[in-house]
Amino acid sequence: GENVEQHPSTLSVQEGDSAVIKCTYSDSASNYFPWYKQELGKGPQLIIDIRSNVGEKKDQRIAVTLNKTAKHFSLHITETQPEDSAVYFCAAKVTGGGNKLTFGTGTQLKVEL
């Protein structure tokens, strides 16, 4: 089955700096790659996603890049703010696998003032 690895497990940045979180996946059939933000005591919330037919997608301060050949994708957050502090999860879905998302182990992002 699909295996998703995520790095780093913790990331601390200064407010205003950029943050990058990287994930790799194992199954070349995966075609959908969402990123979720999980705040303390809350459920994961979708913040951005990318499909295998594009290489990059941007939404204001967040962007995601996908390299299908290398089977890795990354989340980029620019101009970080304290409210960006949370746990971020990447995930991958295999074509024809229903909606069976395979998640990474998460990155605890801390934005310091």
Next chain:
Amino acid sequence: GAGVSQSPRYKVTKRGQDVALRCDPISGHVSLYWYRQALGQGPEFLTYFNYEAQQDKSGLPNDRFSAERPEGSISTLTIQRTEQRDSAMYRCASSLVSGEDTIYFGEGSWLTVV
């Protein structure tokens, strides 16, 4: 409802007891999913339904775990003869249509088996 609602939010049970966790998906959502999330880990797929039909239960760890969605709306995840290793956050999610990529998670039910 406005979001995916789960109950109870917290449950402490003794080893060997049965537990039922409830999920009320977003109104009108066809697909409903159960995931389990251990501390420090990402959610792990358990099972999912389209309407009342269970489409995939490959993630259920063993036969002590079962789920149902008899009327295609509310779902119950039941764990029989609970064990300490069952302690985790159990998350429900739903999506508007079958195959829809965007799924919405509830706040979860935190189960502790003592």
